[in-house]
Amino acid sequence: MPTESDTHYDPSLGNKFIFVTGGVMSGLGKGITAASTGRLLKNAGFDVTAVKIDPYLNVDAGTMNPYQHGEVYVLQDGGEVDLDLGNYERFLDVDMTSDHNITTGKTYQHVIEKERAGDYLGKTVQIIPHITDDIKRRIREAAEGTDVCIVEVGGTVGDIEGMPYLEALRQFAHEEPEENVLFTHVTLVPYSKNGEQKTKPTQHSVKEVRSIGLQPDIIVGRCEDRLDPETKEKIALFCDIPTEAVFSNPDVEDVYHVPLMVEEEGLDQYVLEHFGLADQALPEGERANEWREIVTTEKDGEIDIALVGKYDLEDAYMSIHESLKHAGFELGVDVNAHWVAADDLSDGHDGELADVDGVIVPGGFGMRGSEGKIRAVQYARENDVPFLGLCLGFQMAVVEYARNVLGFEGAHSAEMDEETPHPVIDILPEQYEVEDMGGTMRLGEHTTVIEPETLAYDLYGDTSCSERHRHRYEVNPEYFDHFEDEPLVFSGTAGNRMEILELENHPFFFGTQFHPEYTSRPGQPSPPFLGLVESVVEQTGIGADSESAETDADTDTDAETEVTH
Numbered sequence: 001m002p003t004e005s006d007t008h009y010d011p012s013l014g015n016k017f018i019f020v021t022g023g024v025m026s027g028l029g030k031g032i033t034a035a036s037t038g039r040l041l042k043n044a045g046f047d048v049t050a051v052k053i054d055p056y057l058n059v060d061a062g063t064m065n066p067y068q069h070g071e072v073y074v075l076q077d078g079g080e081v082d083l084d085l086g087n088y089e090r091f092l093d094v095d096m097t098s099d100h101n102i103t104t105g106k107t108y109q110h111v112i113e114k115e116r117a118g119d120y121l122g123k124t125v126q127i128i129p130h131i132t133d134d135i136k137r138r139i140r141e142a143a144e145g146t147d148v149c150i151v152e153v154g155g156t157v158g159d160i161e162g163m164p165y166l167e168a169l170r171q172f173a174h175e176e177p178e179e180n181v182l183f184t185h186v187t188l189v190p191y192s193k194n195g196e197q198k199t200k201p202t203q204h205s206v207k208e209v210r211s212i213g214l215q216p217d218i219i220v221g222r223c224e225d226r227l228d229p230e231t232k233e234k235i236a237l238f239c240d241i242p243t244e245a246v247f248s249n250p251d252v253e254d255v256y257h258v259p260l261m262v263e264e265e266g267l268d269q270y271v272l273e274h275f276g277l278a279d280q281a282l283p284e285g286e287r288a289n290e291w292r293e294i295v296t297t298e299k300d301g302e303i304d305i306a307l308v309g310k311y312d313l314e315d316a317y318m319s320i321h322e323s324l325k326h327a328g329f330e331l332g333v334d335v336n337a338h339w340v341a342a343d344d345l346s347d348g349h350d351g352e353l354a355d356v357d358g359v360i361v362p363g364g365f366g367m368r369g370s371e372g373k374i375r376a377v378q379y380a381r382e383n384d385v386p387f388l389g390l391c392l393g394f395q396m397a398v399v400e401y402a403r404n405v406l407g408f409e410g411a412h413s414a415e416m417d418e419e420t421p422h423p424v425i426d427i428l429p430e431q432y433e434v435e436d437m438g439g440t441m442r443l444g445e446h447t448t449v450i451e452p453e454t455l456a457y458d459l460y461g462d463t464s465c466s467e468r469h470r471h472r473y474e475v476n477p478e479y480f481d482h483f484e485d486e487p488l489v490f491s492g493t494a495g496n497r498m499e500i501l502e503l504e505n506h507p508f509f510f511g512t513q514f515h516p517e518y519t520s521r522p523g524q525p526s527p528p529f530l531g532l533v534e535s536v537v538e539q540t541g542i543g544a545d546s547e548s549a550e551t552d553a554d555t556d557t558d559a560e561t562e563v564t565h
Contacts (some may be wrong), residue, residue, distance in 0.1 A: 015143065016275045017181050019169050020152045021214070023205025024188040028222045029258075031084035033186050033249055034152045035091035036259040040268035042092055043288040044281040046147040050088040051100050051139055052081070054154045055161040059105035060098070062438050070315030074468045074518050075100075078444025083318050084152060090322060090521055091259070102138050104161060110134060127164050135168040136175075148275075157185075157208045170213040179276050185209055185216035186249070189223040189231065197223060197231040199238065206239040215240070217274060218267070220247045245270060254325070256295040256522060294329050294523045301542035302334035303533065306356040308342050308376040310369045317362055319517035320390070326525035327533035333542050335533060342369030345376060353379050357536040358386040358508075361393030363470065363515060367416045374400045381509060386535040388528055389501075389511035391471055395425045397501060397511045398475055401488050408482075415473050426476040434472075441472050448499040448514065454491035455502045455510060459527035465492070467514035474498065474513065508535035 018037060022030040031052070038048040058064065061072050062080030073086040079098025089096055111134055115125045143149030153169070155162045173181045187202040206216060219235055221227045226248040227235075236243040247265045252258055262268075272278040281287075305324060307317055314321055321337050328335040337360075340352050353359060359380040361373045373393065377400040380387035389397045395413055402411035402424045410417075413425035434440045447466050450456045457463065475490070475498040483490065492500025492512075503509035510528055520526035536542075 015146065015180070016148045016277070017139070017143065017172070017176070018148065018150045018184060018271065019172075019181070020150065020184045020186060021157055021166070021209065021216075022153075022155070022186045023157045023208065024201045026154075026156055028186055028188055029249065029255075030152050030154075030186045031087050032255050032258050033184070033220050033262075034150045035084075035087045036262055037184070037267060037271065038088070038148070038150050039091045039259045039291060040263055041148050041271065043291065044268060044272065045287070046277070046281070047145075048092055048148045048150065049094065049100065049143060049146045050085075050092065050096070050150045050152070051102060051142045052084045052088070052152050052154065053102045053135075053165050054082050055104050055159065055165060056154075057105045057108075057161075058103060059109060059438060060101070060103060062441075066311050066316035067313060070313070071318050072470070073319065074443060074470045074515060076445045076468065078439075080439065080443065080470070082154070083315060084154075086319055086322075086518070087255075088150075093521055093524075097142075099138065099142050102135065104164075107131060107134050107138070128167065131164050132168040132171055135165060136172055139168075139172070147277075157205060157212070163212075166212045166214060173214070179274065182217045182271060182274050183209075183214055184218040184220060186220045186222060189221040189227060189235075191224065197228055199231060199234045202235055203238045217241065218245050218247065218270065220249050220262075220267075222249050224251050226250050254295065256291075256325070260292060260295070290523060297329050297332055299328070299334045300332050301540075302336055303357045303536045303540060303542055304336045304338060304355065305358045305360055305532075305536070306340045306353055306376070307337050308340045308345070308353075308359060308361050308373055310342055310364055310366075312339050312341065314339075319515070319520070320360065320362055323517040323520035323526045323529040324533065326520045326522055327529045329522060330525045330530060331533055331537055333533065333537060340376070342372030342376070345372035353385070356385075357540055358388070358532055360532070361387075361389045361396055363391030363393065365392070365415075370396065370413075370416050374403075378404055381503065381506070384507050386508035386532050386539065387506075387510070388508075388532045390517065391469075391513060391515055394501060394511035394513050395473060395475070397509075398424055398488075398498075401486075402479070402482075405486070405488070406482055413473055422479070424476050424479045425473050428472055428474050431472045442469050444468055446494055446514070448492040448494050450500070451489075451491045454489065455508075455531070456491040456500045459510075459531045461527075465527075467512070467516050468518045469514045471513060507539055508532055 020030050020034045022028050038050055042048045060080045061082050070083040072080050073083050074080055075098055076095045077097045081101040085096055085101055111130050139151055153165050187205045189197050192198050219239060232246040233243050235246045247262055247267050272281050324335040324337055345352050359376055361376055373396045377397045399411055402408040408422040410420055411422035411424050412420040414423040414427060428442060445466050445468050447464055450460060450463050477496055487504040489502055490498040491502050499513045501511040512528060516526040516528045
């Protein structure tokens, strides 16, 4: 066996570890199960972090098509990662780093670079121990300083690309005391045509896990409904775990309700007892309850927001959908996001945007759909419809204004049209010599200076904000003078870069070069999203009827008392 100096792997790091695997099919909700478990442990008073393992060969998620993998989530340090990291940040209310996302590309690249540098001193470099030790090292270093680390293994058990990770977890469990490691297996429990919950897929999946040398401590069954007692007993019998270690994760209206569902089944208590932490946890009556209060807020009405984009896929805009929810929690309204295909927007707009209360133009890349996004901006500007432009949406708002207000015919972004006579959006100077696509944009958290007495200042309540970026293009400095003394104001800047725009004498017209959706949380909604939803609520009068009803009730207390008693 290699020595510690051979692999730079220190097995003394870390504390308690929960490893979450999945079987039968992908997309079952391993990430939400893991995040929900973490939320409950955090409510019980523990410091919790998470790691997402993605077995693909990409170094990071930055170059992936959203259709294949959902949105690219950007971390504070600029890491471009899997969308599950977004769920972890929202559920755990923590800022993660790129070290919390492990990929095959990242791991193999590191080991090969070390081999090329001669760090292995002539040894044969192999998956075991060098790759598996690097995986374990990354997990332990990400977990350092926390009480519990939850590690989700992407894909399903049996995938060939995931085998080195499962072997690393087997070794991990061998190195740790039994009470420091817990394996959770999430599996599908489908219904037969006669309405019976079928356990055979779970049995086969667990058999596959056990053949690798891993024994699940907990099985979470994903089903349309809660698992029947008989179903739990059958899973326990054939998978060799106690019946009380089988938990339901049924379909719910909102993923934020999943922690409440698994809490009712006692998942958190089972985990705490396994780890020997039950006596250290806060008593149940003293545990944090803010999550339940936030996500079960009663709603007074609903509003409709158009999301004008390229992808008919909620995962492609997940953080935007979640940010709208967070604003809805805060204001007590349901926010319905409707995807509108940017390609299909007609010149009149009426069929696509006439029935919505607000418009969002999200970030993106490439020419496809750009003209439709520009038309959506124009519609919102001319019809006093609350508007929020994010990254590319911010840039298209500049293009639309340059064309239709300043009169710059053919104005565009140099990204979309290299021959445009008016490149009001141009490439960042530091991008001129960049050749590699991955990890080379302006990424991560940057500070924006906000002008006082502006909408931006009202939203953020400060003269600066720190938000996450992901872009190669910016407002062309050569056109700054043309926007002076215009109703369109750049109210946020970062040096010579325009970061925030707003339109005077409009109910709500706001654009950001950054992505505020990445820092939104339940209970801490993103200021631009909160401002958009609040503007819609004011315009539509949502909630006004309920307030009026409350006033009427207050003035008729005697009558109500007579009826009640």
